[in-house]
Amino acid sequence: MVVLNKIYTKTGDDGTTALGTGERRFKFDLRVGAYGTVDETNACVGLVRLHTAESDPDLDRMLSRIQNDLFDLGADLATPESEEPPEFEPLRVTDAQVERIEADIDALNKGLTPLRSFVLPGGSPAAAALHMARTVSRRAERLMVELAEQPGEHVNPAALKYMNRISDFFFVAGRVVNNNGADDVLWVPGENR
Numbered sequence: 001m002v003v004l005n006k007i008y009t010k011t012g013d014d015g016t017t018a019l020g021t022g023e024r025r026f027k028f029d030l031r032v033g034a035y036g037t038v039d040e041t042n043a044c045v046g047l048v049r050l051h052t053a054e055s056d057p058d059l060d061r062m063l064s065r066i067q068n069d070l071f072d073l074g075a076d077l078a079t080p081e082s083e084e085p086p087e088f089e090p091l092r093v094t095d096a097q098v099e100r101i102e103a104d105i106d107a108l109n110k111g112l113t114p115l116r117s118f119v120l121p122g123g124s125p126a127a128a129a130l131h132m133a134r135t136v137s138r139r140a141e142r143l144m145v146e147l148a149e150q151p152g153e154h155v156n157p158a159a160l161k162y163m164n165r166i167s168d169f170f171f172v173a174g175r176v177v178n179n180n181g182a183d184d185v186l187w188v189p190g191e192n193r
Contacts, residue, residue: 020079020090030147034155035077037140038163042070044133051126052177059173062104066166069097073159077144081154093159101165108172111180118187119171123178130177134170137163 016024017032025032045067052060072091079090121131141163148155175181 020075021082023080030143030150031077031080031153034140034143034147035074037136037143038070038074038077041133041137041140041166042067042074044129044136045070048126048129048133051124051129055126056177059108059176062169062173065100066169069093069101069162070166072097073162076156076159077147092156093162095158095161098158098161098165101162101169105165105169105172108169108176112172112175113181115181115184116186119175120185120187121174122185123174123183126177127174127183130170130174134167134174137167137170141167 012027015027017027018024019031045063049060049063049067052063073093075091076093081090121135122128141160144155144160144163147153148160175184178184
């Protein structure tokens, strides 16, 4: 259980932050950047939910689960694997979470017509917010991949899969909230030449 009695601790005033293991790293550290960008993704989802809470309760429930999963993913990244036995069992994203997102994508995609062009971010406010979440989640995924390639660093493969899937989820959900794709803004190559 998390108990936060005091929000500011002053321990980060030196430019460092603590990982879940207690290890301190600079705030510009790639691992900190990765889980910070996962947190940004979560904030974007919060903005999406301002538009879906009443208009699409089924989608809103999916987004609520994603927000919780993103906190799990942040905890996963903030607690790197260690050779020393941990004091507690670290929280890790699982393949079951990836499979659930895939099932949600398939359910949402079922009613959509195939695309004949790329979709520009926009249409409805909810779709625009979903595209923002999609692009931020892609940035988080790139940082996670970069982190995984660093010597001595490890990233849970299920967490990488999850980040890859939720960007697809956000894209499909953006089409759904755009009147099942009817209100998508399509790219017209070279239109403004």
